[in-house]
Amino acid sequence: MLKEPLSFLLTIEGEKVVDSVLRFGYVHRGIERICQNRNYVQNVHVVGRVCGICSHVHTTTYCQGVEALLGLQVPPQALYLRTLLCELERIHSHLLWLGVLAENVGFTTIFMYAWRDREIALDIVDELSGGRVAHTINVIGGVRIDVSEGQVDTMLARLDELEQRIETLLGVIQHEHTFQVRTRGVGHLSAEQVRRYCVVGPIARASGVDVDLRRDAPYAAYDQLDFRVITTEEGDVWARTMVRVQETIESLRLCRQLLAGLPGGPTSVRARLRVPPGEVVSRAEAPRGEVIYYIRSDGSDRPARVKIRTPTLPALITIPDQLRDVNTADVPAVLAGIDLCIACVDR
Amino acid sequence: MWSRIVRWARRKSPWVLHFNSGGCNGCDIEILDLLTPRYDVERLGILKEASPRHADILLCTGPVTRQSRDRLRRIYEQMPAPKWVVAVGSCSCSGGIFRDGYNVLGGVDQVLPVDAFIPGCPCRPEAMIDGLVWLLRTIR
Amino acid sequence: MFVEAILQVLREIFPTETIEVQAVPIDESFIALPPNCIHHATEMLVDRFDLRHLSTITGQDTGSAIELLYHFWDGGGLTLRTSLPRNEPHIETLTDLIPGAALYEREVCEMLGVTFDGHPDPRPLLLPDNWDKKQFPMKIDHQNNRLPGQATD
Numbered sequence: 001m002l003k004e005p006l007s008f009l010l011t012i013e014g015e016k017v018v019d020s021v022l023r024f025g026y027v028h029r030g031i032e033r034i035c036q037n038r039n040y041v042q043n044v045h046v047v048g049r050v051c052g053i054c055s056h057v058h059t060t061t062y063c064q065g066v067e068a069l070l071g072l073q074v075p076p077q078a079l080y081l082r083t084l085l086c087e088l089e090r091i092h093s094h095l096l097w098l099g100v101l102a103e104n105v106g107f108t109t110i111f112m113y114a115w116r117d118r119e120i121a122l123d124i125v126d127e128l129s130g131g132r133v134a135h136t137i138n139v140i141g142g143v144r145i146d147v148s149e150g151q152v153d154t155m156l157a158r159l160d161e162l163e164q165r166i167e168t169l170l171g172v173i174q175h176e177h178t179f180q181v182r183t184r185g186v187g188h189l190s191a192e193q194v195r196r197y198c199v200v201g202p203i204a205r206a207s208g209v210d211v212d213l214r215r216d217a218p219y220a221a222y223d224q225l226d227f228r229v230i231t232t233e234e235g236d237v238w239a240r241t242m243v244r245v246q247e248t249i250e251s252l253r254l255c256r257q258l259l260a261g262l263p264g265g266p267t268s269v270r271a272r273l274r275v276p277p278g279e280v281v282s283r284a285e286a287p288r289g290e291v292i293y294y295i296r297s298d299g300s301d302r303p304a305r306v307k308i309r310t311p312t313l314p315a316l317i318t319i320p321d322q323l324r325d326v327n328t329a330d331v332p333a334v335l336a337g338i339d340l341c342i343a344c345v346d347r
Numbered sequence: 348m349w350s351r352i353v354r355w356a357r358r359k360s361p362w363v364l365h366f367n368s369g370g371c372n373g374c375d376i377e378i379l380d381l382l383t384p385r386y387d388v389e390r391l392g393i394l395k396e397a398s399p400r401h402a403d404i405l406l407c408t409g410p411v412t413r414q415s416r417d418r419l420r421r422i423y424e425q426m427p428a429p430k431w432v433v434a435v436g437s438c439s440c441s442g443g444i445f446r447d448g449y450n451v452l453g454g455v456d457q458v459l460p461v462d463a464f465i466p467g468c469p470c471r472p473e474a475m476i477d478g479l480v481w482l483l484r485t486i487r
Numbered sequence: 488m489f490v491e492a493i494l495q496v497l498r499e500i501f502p503t504e505t506i507e508v509q510a511v512p513i514d515e516s517f518i519a520l521p522p523n524c525i526h527h528a529t530e531m532l533v534d535r536f537d538l539r540h541l542s543t544i545t546g547q548d549t550g551s552a553i554e555l556l557y558h559f560w561d562g563g564g565l566t567l568r569t570s571l572p573r574n575e576p577h578i579e580t581l582t583d584l585i586p587g588a589a590l591y592e593r594e595v596c597e598m599l600g601v602t603f604d605g606h607p608d609p610r611p612l613l614l615p616d617n618w619d620k621k622q623f624p625m626k627i628d629h630q631n632n633r634l635p636g637q638a639t640d
Contacts, residue, residue, distance in 0.1 A: 004375075005367055005415055025613040026415045027369050030448040033624055037447065049444055052373025052469060068512035096376065099383075115383035133373045133469050198541050198587030216562060217514060281515040281564055283542070292542045292558060309543035314587050343372045346613055414615035449624050450615065 004342040010323070010331070017323045017331065022316060027346040035306040040066055040140060040275060043303065047293075048136045050308060051344040053096065056082075056089045057286040058308075059138040064219060065282030065295045066140050069275050076221070076263040078142030083221040084258045085125065085137055086284075087251040091162070092121045093287035094248045097339045098169070101241065104332040105182040110172065117165040124155050142268025152259050159259075163252050170245050183238040187322045187334035190235060198314045201289020203338060206243045207235035213285040220284075224261065227254050237337030244339075273301045286311055288339055310344035357403065357429070358483050360392035364402035364426070368419045369451065370409020373469030374436035378406060386472045393479065399425040404482070407455040410438040410445050416458055423459050431462040431482060435475060440464045489536070490516045490565065496531055515564035517556075522569045525557065526579040529567070532559065533584050541585050546595035548573070548627045553599055557581070577602035598625040 005026030011019040031050055035043045048059040060082055067074055095118040102110035122132045129135035129145055137143045147155075173179050189199070191208045204211055212229040214222045230246045232239045275297040282293045289311030298304040315338050322334050367375050381388045382395055396402045399422045411419060423432065434455045437443040442453040455461055462485075465478035490508055497506050501524055509517040520528055532538040538561045545556040552570040555578065559565045571578060580603040581588040592603040593612040600623045603609065611618070623629060 004372065005369075005418070025611075025615060026412060026418070027367070027371075027409065028412060028414070028450050028613040028615075029369060029410065029445040030450045030624060031445070033629075034445060034448050046444055049371045049373065049468070052371045052376060055371075055373070064513065112384055115380065116385060119380075119383075119385050132471070133377060134371075195539055196586050198539070198585065219513075278512075279517075280512045281558060281566065282513055283560075283564070290542060290560075294543075294545045294556065294558065296547065305545070305547045307543070307545040307547070309591070313543075313590055317587060317590055341372070343370065412615070413617065449629070 004340065006340070006342050010328075012328055015327050015329075017326050017328060020320045020323045022319060024316075024342055024346055027343050029347065031347040032306055032308060035303055037302070039273060039301040040303060041273065043306065044138060044140065045136055047306070047308070048134055048138075050310070050347055051341055052133050053093050053341060054089060054286045054288065054291075054344065055134045056085045056137070057284050057291055059136055060086060060220065061282045061284040061291055061293045062295070062306075063138045063140050064284075065280040065293050066275060067271070068280045068282065069278050069295065069297055070140070070271055072141055072269055072271060074142050075266045075269065077146070077265045078267045079221040080258050080262050081128075081143045081145060081147070081267065082138065083225070084255060085128070085135070086220065087254045087258070088121055088125050090251045090287045091248050091255075092118050092125070094244045094251075095121065095166075097244060097336075098241070101183075101237070101333070101336040102173075102179070104336040105179060107176070107179055110169065110179075113165075113169060113172075117162060117169070120158050120162045120165070124158050127151065127154070139268055139271075141271040142266070144268065146267050147262065152262070156256065156259060159252055159255055163249065166245070166248055166252070170249070173241065173245070180238060182330070182333055183236065183241060183337070184234075185236055185238075186326060186330045187237045187337045188235050189318055189322060193318065193321060194235075197317045199289075199318060200314060201286070201311045202240055202243045202247065203315055203318075204289065205229065205231045206239035208233045211290075213283055213290055217283060221258065225254055225257055237333055240337050240339075274299065275301070275303075288312055288315075288341060288344070308347055310341065310347070312339070312341045312345050315340070316345065354486065358486050360394070361403045361479075361483060362394045362396045362401055363404045363406050364396050364399055364422070365406045365408070366419060366422055368407055368409045368415040368439075368455065369412035369445075370436060370438050374408040374439070374467075377469050377472050378408065378435065378475065380472050381475060386476065388476060388479070391476075391480070391483075399423075400427065402426055403430060404479075405430065405432045405459075406435050407432060407439050407459070408435050410442045410448075411452045411455060411458050412450050413452060414450075416452060419455070419458055431486075432459050433463045433465060433478065433482060434461045435465050435478075436470045437466050437468045440466050443468060490563070493532065493536060493565065494518070496535060497528060500527065500531060511566070515558075515566055517566045517568050519568045522555075522571055522578045525555075525567055525569050526581065526584070529557070529581050529584050532565075536561070538565070539585060541581070541588050541591070544588065544591040544595055546599045546601060546625065548599060548625060550627055553601060555595065555601070571601060575602070576600065577604055579604050580606040582606060597623070599623050600626070
């Protein structure tokens with residue numbers, strides 16, 4: 001449905017998939033090399049366009065890495081706004097994914113409803129930042145936006161509306177027998193497979209591996225917040241659906257906590273263009289899992305190395321395992337259940 | 348008379364094929380947004396098709412990478428005439444922020460003849476509708 | 488994450504090496520090891536500490552050497568650093584211990600020309616089919632040789 005360039009070579013016997021080979025690289029833009037040709041400020045915009053769906057978490061991870069190299073103390077208001085956008089991005093990404101999965105199993109109604117409801121989240125983001133996608137609110141040293149009282153009230157009202165809609169969606173898919181038949185028992189991954197392949201994110205949590213960087217290595221304002229990490233044990237596409245939808249509802253609650261607790265004050269500090277020599281490893285929890293950046297500076301205004309590893313990459317190794325002995329007709333459901341983001345993988 | 352009817356039909360029901368030749372998905376999800384209830388381009392007769400053989404308009408997003416160049420060309424050749432190419436987004440117009448990448452060849456105009464350029468990073472759905480309507484008006 | 492405990496065990500199994508830990512932001516510990524020690528060290532991490540999550544493998548060309556960084560995670564970050572010579576760099580694969588390392592090693596192989604001995608599937612990961620196999624994009628001396636806005640090949 002969301003057509004990303006990716007090539008699968010499936011070996012099929014009768015109706016069952018026996019083997020699969022993947023070929024990607026169609027979206028490989030060489031971003032890590034491009035980052036070496038730009039200065040640190042320009043790179044905020046470059047890394048924000050690794051992927052349009054999870055753009056904010058990329059700029060967050062990058063900026064917090066550079067801020068660590070510069071020894072900057074980011075103001076609390078900026079951290080809260082960064083976290084708010086992280087959660088809004090999680091909501092929009094999971095609703096996007098739900099629509100894509102539903103379309104892939106033939107449930108176009110949910111695709112239309114999920115993407116219609118996603119527009120509410122995008123409206124909030126648009127009002128905050130001026131852009132629906134690739135909003136780049138992060139600057140090195142904080143954020144470039146702020147919120148007023150009136151905006152907070154509007155956002156809270158929209159979040160209430162969104163929560164009602166998502167509860168309705170959850171009710172529909174929990175009671176829709178056909179949807180469950182299409183998603184239960186397909187694309188199974190055990191906890192052992194998840195650990196062996198270093199899989200991260202909702203796929204890992206749906207197989208019982210309790211890992212979430214927001215709780216385990218709090219960044220931005222997550223150490224001030226109270227939230228649940230959702231895990232289940234079944235490890236199939238249905239389990240991943242439940243994890244993601246419930247995470248969306250949890251993210252809504254996080255947004256309310258953030259809006260209620262905004263500390264006020266400045267939203268950024270000045271940052272020098274030249275970064276002292278050093279290295280940093282920065283991690284964050286993207287909607288699809290752990291994103292990790294390694295940045296090395298050599299004292300100039302351009303990074304000597306920016307290494308990006310996105311969460312979909314480890315999930316790709318599991319595809320041959322997930323597709324083995326699956327009916328050909330279930331292949332779209334399995335692939336959609338992984339929430340692939342090929343732009344993230346290829347960079 | 349007959350050709351006027353055909354041209355009218357082409358203007359009123361352009362079927363589009365979307366191909367991402369190397370983009371970040373920003374413009375792609377905004378193109379998908381066009382199909383969803385808020386923007387709903389089906390009221391303009393636009394349907395998103397999966398096969399190049401059924402499509403009138405090719406919506407391209409993303410800069411052209413070396414790996415996707417031949418595939419892009421092949422898809423264009425499979426589309427029956429008359430056909431139009433729309434470059435959606437800054438990357439597709441010129442290569443955008445990635446234009447000096449070692450694997451990036453530039454915008455879609457490096458590979459195909461483009462009929463409309465819709466800039467933006469990413470391109471807003473309103474801009475896309477505007478661009479498509481402008482293109483349809485030129486189909487006479 | 489018991490960095491002190493790991494450091495102690497590393498010193499036991501490599502008594503001839505000087506092993507120190509360097510604290511790196513954000514909450515990361517870097518330990519430098521020679522290339523021939525990486526596989527054995529990883530085996531120890533997996534067997535004794537159940538440390539199996541390899542976030543990624545960074546490869547970088549520092550000008551004097553090709554440096555590999557193995558980023559592990561278990562409640563805190565641990566990175567094993569090693570240096571390979573720029574001419575014909577090679578190192579033993581980790582895929583027998585951590586199958587999740589397969590794609591990371593393939594990427595480092597095609598970007599920097601590092602050979603991972605024993606890798607089950609050393610195909611290029613991201614570079615196109617018609618890429619010149621002797622060109623390594625992340626090496627310092629790689630030149631684009633293209634003007635912006637001009638397609639070639």
